[in-house]
Amino acid sequence: MYRHRRLRRTPAIRRMVRENHLNRNDLIYPLFVRPGKEIKEEISAMPGQYRYSLDRLDEELEGLHALGISAVLLFGITDKKDPAASEAYNDNGLVQQAVQLIKTKWPDMWVITDVCVCSYTDHGHCGILHNQDVDNDRTLEILAKTALSHAKAGADMVAPSAMMDFQVEAIREILDEENNKDIGIMAYAAKYYSSFYGPFREAADSAPQIGNRATYQMDAANSREALMEMAADIEEGADIIMVKPALAYLDIIAGARQNFDHPVAAYNVSGEYSAIKAAAEKGWLDEKQVVLESLTAMKRAGADLIITYFAKDVVGYLKT
Numbered sequence: 001m002y003r004h005r006r007l008r009r010t011p012a013i014r015r016m017v018r019e020n021h022l023n024r025n026d027l028i029y030p031l032f033v034r035p036g037k038e039i040k041e042e043i044s045a046m047p048g049q050y051r052y053s054l055d056r057l058d059e060e061l062e063g064l065h066a067l068g069i070s071a072v073l074l075f076g077i078t079d080k081k082d083p084a085a086s087e088a089y090n091d092n093g094l095v096q097q098a099v100q101l102i103k104t105k106w107p108d109m110w111v112i113t114d115v116c117v118c119s120y121t122d123h124g125h126c127g128i129l130h131n132q133d134v135d136n137d138r139t140l141e142i143l144a145k146t147a148l149s150h151a152k153a154g155a156d157m158v159a160p161s162a163m164m165d166f167q168v169e170a171i172r173e174i175l176d177e178e179n180n181k182d183i184g185i186m187a188y189a190a191k192y193y194s195s196f197y198g199p200f201r202e203a204a205d206s207a208p209q210i211g212n213r214a215t216y217q218m219d220a221a222n223s224r225e226a227l228m229e230m231a232a233d234i235e236e237g238a239d240i241i242m243v244k245p246a247l248a249y250l251d252i253i254a255g256a257r258q259n260f261d262h263p264v265a266a267y268n269v270s271g272e273y274s275a276i277k278a279a280a281e282k283g284w285l286d287e288k289q290v291v292l293e294s295l296t297a298m299k300r301a302g303a304d305l306i307i308t309y310f311a312k313d314v315v316g317y318l319k320t
């Protein structure tokens with residue numbers, strides 16, 4: 001008779017038969033850049049995460065470099081908001097300057113930029129409004145211009161997160177036309193309408209002032225639709241497909257892995273981070289073990305890459 005416990009007897013044999021592993025090369029660290037000088041400001045709903053002014057970004061990059069984390073996902077925060085999100089594609093905007101700075105000083109760092117307009121519109125929606133509704137096709141132009149300005153600044157990859165139909169196609173087209181054929185697209189392919197983004201909205205000052213994002217982000221009850229979204233993004237030219245959030249959507253990650261051969265990224269979002277942090281602060285959960293268990297589950301589900309606010313902690317855990 002087969003005895004399952006034989007292969008669980010000691011740490012050595014457990015390590016030998018372990019099927020999935022976290023690796024620091026899989027980790028992408030989100031970074032928030034804000035206006036001002038000499039600012040490193042903690043995000044209150046995300047203890048341990050900060051918004052940096054440009055002149056303080058360096059110290060964070062130095063830390064990431066020392067840890068061997070080789071990819072960042074950049075988010076910009078601005079005080080120049082308008083209905084048309086015009087600051088999003090300002091070639092001298094904050095994100096554009098941050099990309100330039102990082103690629104000049106840390107050329108090996110793989111720099112991905114979030115391409116959305118929710119931090120740049122005065123109403124906080126991920127697109128341009130027309131008759132109280134987000135106008136998909138008018139938004140495409142803005143997203144394309146934004147992606148191009150990030151590419152011109154030196155971004156290695158852009159990550160469109162607005163959930164507009166055809167956003168990947170619009171971006172791929174403009175990048176190709178403007179001599180940026182090598183710039184990749186990590187598509188937020190299956191991005192759900194989720195309350196797990198709560199802390200991020202504080203971090204990026206991007207909460208919608210009226211209504212919500214349910215007309216463009218996916219309904220949490222749907223899984224077949226996620227496969228349609230992924231297939232569309234691949235058809236439009238996505239290099240990496242992302243599922244977001246991660247923990248409550250492991251089945252979607254597994255579906256991505258089973259149905260497509262593109263690399264799959266999981267976004268371990270702000271609410272997943274903050275919930276663990278809060279419980280750990282109260283002494284209710286063992287932070288290290290819960291983080292390792294959660295992120296390993298994402299790998300087990302099929303994620304190749306994990307975007308996580310825990311990236312730096314994980315590198316530390318892997319060393320011990």
Ligand code: PBG
Pocket residue numbers: 114116118126161162196197198199200201206213268269270271
């Ligand atoms: C921008 C964007 C959001 C997140 C990533 N890009 C917020 C949203 O869609 O409301 C969420 C990230 C997180 O919660 O960590 N559209």
